[in-house]
Amino acid sequence: MKLKQIIPLIAAIIIIGIAITVLTGPKTPETGDDNQGTPSTGGETPDSSGETPDSGDTTDVTEPETDDDGCIEIPPGISRDYEIVQVEGSVNETIELSAGSIFGVTADQYSWSQRFADMTTLQYMSNHILTINEPDNETATVNVTYPGVYRIELEADDTTYEMELKVTTVGRPMEMGVNFIDLYGEIGGPEFNIYPDDPVCFQKALDHALAGPVRVDSDWIGLISGGFYSQVDPPVMQDDDHYLCLSDEYFYGEFVDAAHERGLKVMETFQQGPYLFFTPEQYDELADVQQTHLWWDHWFDEWEKFIVRRCTMAERHGVDAVVLMMFAETSFNPDIYPEYADRWVEIINSVREVYSGEVGLSFVNADERLTFIDDLDFISITYFGGLYTSRVGAIADVSNPTMEELLAINRNMFEGIEYFWGNNSLIYIVITFDSTDAMFSTEDPEQRTATDFNEQVLYYEAFFSTIGDQPWVRGVFTERWDYFDEYRRFDPEQAYFDETNAASPRNKPAEDVVALWSQIYHSAAP
Incomplete structure (x- = not known):
């Protein structure tokens, strides 16, 4: 299994487990040519029609160039500048x-x-x-x-x-945020490295990465860090792999400082999953022991130790908000572990002893099992393409959804949030929509379908056109943003990291949708 796979894979497994009671599984469209619909390479500038002229083969790999400081030059990405x-x-x-x-x-x-x-x-x-x-x-x-x-x-x-x-229009005040991808190093070749060894090159990488949130007038950036089970039973959590866990404190501090210097607040979200090299037998064992009260007793002990230690580091560097667990409902098991709510309150109280910022939890949907909402400062809820495409009968053709269908789905999902948590104006919505046909998301480059920038735009537009009417929402985060304007990866060996038809809206038409709605939300008096 490749390095990038483990956390998104576990997240996908978690999401499927949560959604299965209310949704049917999404149909997998037929896969097509990996390059179908992908813009051509180079620094092409489209004309006002929006089309990019073809400039030849995309498979040639050349050695990256260096600048006057000896830093590998960051590719500029496709220019989308045009006159109209x-x-x-x-x-x-x-x-x-x-x-x-x-x-x-x-x-x-x-x-x-x-x-x-x-x-x-x-x-x-x-x-x-x-x-x-x-x-x-x-x-x-x-x-x-x-x-x-x-x-x-x-x-x-x-x-x-x-x-x-x-x-x-003049909107109501609402916060806007950008969640970066959850990898911290080289992601597609030496020219795509967010953490080069040289300090000067590192600062240039940070400059480039943070230029994206600044362009869309974001209020927040989000960093996603991970903890892994290094042992199944009893569970032991470790985070010594910076690439996946964001555990290098120098990098962490520099990233947070750079964001604050640009007027951006920082929210850190913690996610968890099995160790990268677990065997199938260990996965089976994990599924079995998670059905026992004793295992969850150990899990809460271990997660509290991990989260308090990481929030202590967040406090040292002035992180503004923390999400103590992504998809926290996976730990809500009243039939197996009825003490889950009390244990979470204990964790929250322990965190508040070492951390002065805002404290929240992440969910996929509104959940009546969250009985301790008053102990939190905020909640984040994640919407992703599969929640739409797997709703039976809601979209007639998932490859060609209509604006009306998506608007209706949004309003339906918002009703659930309002029913459970509508009296609390403390909710952030996180949206993850891929630039791919039928919202078909996969970690496997060989299984990806056609690029569809406009479908990503369609989902973004439908969401923003309805969320502003909801009084309970505090803000919206879009994810997962690439650090680089160049979303393509030119080395075939690095195709895994290619963001052309992945969720990042950076330097795609969807980025302009984010910028437009940032302008609208920031136009209102605070």
């Missing part, structure tokens, strides 16, 4: 589009229409449908219900013109 006329407006207002004033055009025939992105378009074009009134006139008007960046075409006689219509 932009008009701004507000939702629920009539917006006038004049061919003469916008394009300086006079013609005998006019035709205004909305254009939509395809799977590999590199610019953000809203999937919401706007209403164009009098589309055959020199001056048309549009009415827009949802914020977004809309692409509009004007055909005047035999010439086509394009423009963007950026539509915003």
Whole structure:
């Protein structure tokens, strides 16, 4: 099993176990060519149509170049810069589009229409449908219900013109955050290293990594660290592998300091799973002993020791908030271990003795077994593509979901949160949507399906268009962000780390959706 696999794999197993009582398993679409729909290599700049010109084979691997400081140069990623006329407006207002004033055009025939992105378009074009009134006139008007960046075409006689219509609103105050991926070192070759040995190169890597959250005007960054069972029974937790566990305190302190210097708060989330090299027999043993009261007694003892030690380090470096466990409901087993709530309160109280920041827990869904909510400062809930695609009958075609279907699913899921926890305005939602067809997520590069940047945009738009109406939400985190603007990995041996059709929205059209909604949420008076 490869290094990157273990935590996401365990998380996937946990999520499936949680969701299985209410959801059916997602259907696996047929796999296609690994490179299908993937943009071409190089520093290409798309034209205003959003398409990237083809520049040849992507499989050639060259030695990375170094800069004047001897640091390996970080690839810049595909440029998405382009020139286009932009008009701004507000939702629920009539917006006038004049061919003469916008394009300086006079013609005998006019035709205004909305254009939509395809799977590999590199610019953000809203999937919401706007209403164009009098589309055959020199001056048309549009009415827009949802914020977004809309692409509009004007055909005047035999010439086509394009423009963007950026539509915003004044939102209510809401915090925005970015969760980085959960690996801390080289992730795809020497040019993709977040922790180079040289201190100067390390600072350059941090500069590049944190430029992403700054671009979208984020309030928070999230760091995900891990603890592993090095022994099954009784469980023993270890975190001595920095690559997976974020345990190197120099790196940790420098990352936190760099975030704070840029005005970003830091939230650390702790996740747990079996040791990387567990045998199938050890996995079977783990599944068996987790059905016993004694094992959970040991587990809470061990997790408390681990979490108090790590929160002590978080306090030393001024981390602003900690999530004491990702998918904490996996430890809520009242039939096996009815004392779980009391034990969690003990852990929370122990943490508060060494840590002064905010303390929360992570869940996949609202859960009535959380009886100690008043002991927490916040809760985070994770939404991921599988929660949508596995809802029977909710999406007619998972490869072509509609905006209306996703809006309806969001409203349905929000009802559950409001029912259980709606009186508490302390909830962060974490969203994880892949840029792949049918939201098909896999760790195996050979099983990945076609890249679909616009489907990721669609899910983001549907989510943000509904979450702002919920009074109980404090903020939204998007995950898992790559450290690098270049989401491709050019060495075939490093295909495992390729983020082209993975969850990172960085330097993809979905990043622009995040930036738009950050602007909206930050436009409101605090």
